[in-house]
Amino acid sequence: MKQRAKKPVSSFLYNHPTLHRWALLVLPVGWMALVYIVALIALLITALWSVNEYTGAVEMTWTFDNLIQAFTDSLYLTVTERTLFIAVLATVIDIILAFPIAFYMARMASPRARKLLVILVSTPLWAGYLVKAYAWRSVLSGSGVLDMILRPFGGHSPGYGLFAVILVEVYLWLPYVITPIYTAFEQVPESLLEASSDLGARSGVTIRKVLLPMIVPGVVAGSIFSFSLSLGDYIVAGIVGGKTQVLGNIIYTDVGVANNSPMAAACALIPIIIIGVYLMLVSRTGALKRL
Incomplete structure (x- = not known):
């Protein structure tokens, strides 16, 4: 043929x-x-426009006033610090919680238990974001499940506020942190751990000098998920935050309520810059090259 x-x-x-x-x-x-x-680029251009004080209409006149106000005004600085604090703390707590869970799943659990744990970790991802957030609103309310459990012991629910925002952020993004760390643990060759033990290294030394350096990429990947998602989230603050404001709330207020899209665009550049700086710092460790 x-x-x-x-x-x-x-x-x-x-x-x-x-x-x-x-x-x-x-x-x-x-x-x-x-x-x-x-x-x-469109976001940056919009941030350089202005709003007419009398009509409220957006005018395409170039000005740096929005950027200066976003990066110098005490209100925006305070909200930025609070948002960054929530993102950093939620990420640290997620890593602390994810580390032993991922280690047990990858190194200690039987194959059958490992499959079950993977399903349990991924199950919260099947539920809708708003469903989980409103479920926590019900739990944390003054007459919610948590208050009913703590009341016989003289306690009470913390209610809505900064603590509630951090708690819900930790819950929402924990599976995103567990998964890459679990994958990193699984990829560590068993022969390296056995060689370290054969050479007389104790468990603590093996974990610190052999295991930890090899799972750094997984920890970095998990931290990127948790940090970026917490930094950009504003719905949780609106549902369980009470009077707690984050950058997303300010941006939504400027666009949806005040119709000040140039100021909202200027504020939106703040988390973008923070994420850019964070990725640049992480890239210097070399962890991103091993992802």
């Missing part, structure tokens, strides 16, 4: 593998450029 002649395009790409690889990246890279880079 005669072999089919190759089509001109496929033949050309076959003979130019570098061009073939670049052609495969055109659509995803182009989409990223359109959705992210163009969106960021």
